[in-house]
Amino acid sequence: MEIVDLINKKKYGGVLTNEEINFVIENYTNGNIPDYQMSAFLMAVYFQGMNSDESTALALAMRDSGEVVDLHDIHGVKVDKHSTGGVGDKVTLVLAPLVAYLGAKLAKMSGRGLGHTGGTIDKLESIPGFNVVLPLDQFKQQVNEIGCAVVGQSGDIAPADKKIYALRDVTATVDSIPLIASSIMSKKLASGADAIVLDVKVGSGAFMKTKEEAIELSRLMVQIGQKANKKVTAILTSMDEPLGHKIGNSLEVYEAIETLEGNGPEDLTEVVSVITGHLLAHAGVSKTSEEGYLLAKDTLKKGKALPNFYQLVEAQGGDVDFVKDKNNLLGHTKQFVITAEKDGYLETVDALNFGIAAMKLGAGRMKKDDKLDLYVGLDLHKKIGDEVKKGDAIVTLYHNEKGLKDAIKLISESYVIGNTKRTLKLIEETITEWEL
Missing domain, CATH: 3.90.1170.30 (Pyrimidine nucleoside phosphorylase-like, C-terminal domain)
Incomplete structure (x- = not known):
């Protein structure tokens, strides 16, 4: 098998087999395929696309290029969420303690911000002492004990995706829906959760500018999840204005605490409640996502999950007294x-x-x-x-x-x-x- 033959096959619209996609990813990750040939391959995919079977094979090959986290010793259904990135998106900061309070297990690996989109890890680091790097055993133990943990993504997760994304960034192939879907899902599938809700942002502040693009991306990611035997739901949420009122790392932690107190912005409260509703249904905590949504919204309104946020901060070494006076975050x-x-x-x-x-x-x-x-x-x-x-x-x-x-x-x-x-x-x- 030769990479030039596979470039040619995709260039003319051919459908690649699982074996062929595995060959490309394994050999590029190992350095046997040079950047210039991988660039040609990515451009062929950009123009010819990939069907859902090819996209799934690509996601799984990138997943298997590094560590696949085993969470089997966390009791119950492990849930996760992912946002495609927006402005003022502090959903995880509210959702993690909320899900934990309601009885599901959220084992979350998050990223840092780049460009106009903020990163959950940066936001948490605005809390003095908060540790976003935990050994896997400690990470799993914390989820078992308090229902949630939020850490930075391991460098061993999907290294093929990191290498390919860097190349896409300089070859004008970032905005390819099969490549976006496979990139996102490779990391989510490697993170070990049983059920995933994807928050796909659409609008002026999102990567997906139109609803049609967002639907196409969402359907493909859900299909990849289904083929990989994961429960996946995608929700399209508006990013025509920032989510909530505050933008910036400590400011978003402040607003997350406001929301957990029951005084948060309507839009943030709604998005968190909808996502939580689906996670609770996937985890068997509620019979339906609608029931889970109502439970989540009522919990936020009454401020019941706020102690779980403080518990998360304390468990990961953060200064609880600092965040209890949220004005410190200003x-x-x-x-x-x-x-x-x-x-x-x-x-x-x-x-x-x-x-x-x-x-x-x-x-x-x-x-x-x-x-x-x-x-x-x-x-x-x-x-x-x-x-x-x-x-x-x-x-x-x-x-x-x-x-x-x-x-x-x-x-x-x-x-x-x-x-x-x-x-x-x-x-x-x-x-x-x-x-x-």
Whole structure:
């Protein structure tokens, strides 16, 4: 078998066998296939696509290129969730203690932020002492004891995906749905969970800009999960404006605590409740996802899962007293307030630009080795559809001077106040394996 023959086969629209895909992944990971040939292969896939069998084979080959986590000694059904990335997405921070309180087991491996999307691991590290690196035995023991753990993704998980993604980034093949789906699912399948809910963001602040693209990606990821004998549900959620009000690492922890207290933003509470409902159904805690949703929403409203958040922080070495006074999470930054110049309604928000503005302040990375300022970011005082009066605060910037001028300019150009009261549809669609 030769790589040039497989490039040629895919170039003309041929369907690759499992054996052929395994050959490509194994030999590229081992250094037997050079970057220039792998680049040609990826471009052939970009133009010709892959069917669900090929995409599944690709995901499994990348999964098997490294460590596949064995969670069998965690009691009960192990659940997990994954977001395709957005602005202000602090769902995991709320969902982990909520799921644990309600009796399911969440063993979560998360990533760091890059570009305009924030990373759960960076957010947790804004809590002094919080340890995101746990030995596997300790990770599993913690899930057994308190129902959840959130750690950084091991470098041994899907190394083929890391190597291929770096190549996709410089060969203009990032936006290929089979490659995106296989990349995401290789890591999720390697993480060992029995049931997974995928939060697929769609809109101006998401990688998937249109509902049609998001549905195509979601269906393919659910199919891959089904073929790999995992319970997978995909939920399409709006990212036409940031999720919640706060963007930035410590600020998002603050808002997560607010939500666990029962005082969180409606959109964040809703998204967390919907995802939790499906996880509870998969875990057998509730009979249906609808029943699980109602249970989750009621639990949040009554603040019952907040002690589980403190328990998570304590278990991973974080300073519980620090987060119990959540104002500590606002840090010692300076503040700059952008106000409305006229009356009306907030009609549109460019979520992508808000994420970029937070990054310019130091909340996000342009390159993987950039150092973050964990206490800067944005607080959006108005959501789409809200009434606005001249002089009302629209956005507060928490800053330490870095990037302030650029962020102010970007934000000022990224929202529209008009005469129309708009309503966003938060949950666009849900795709489950039995609907395929």
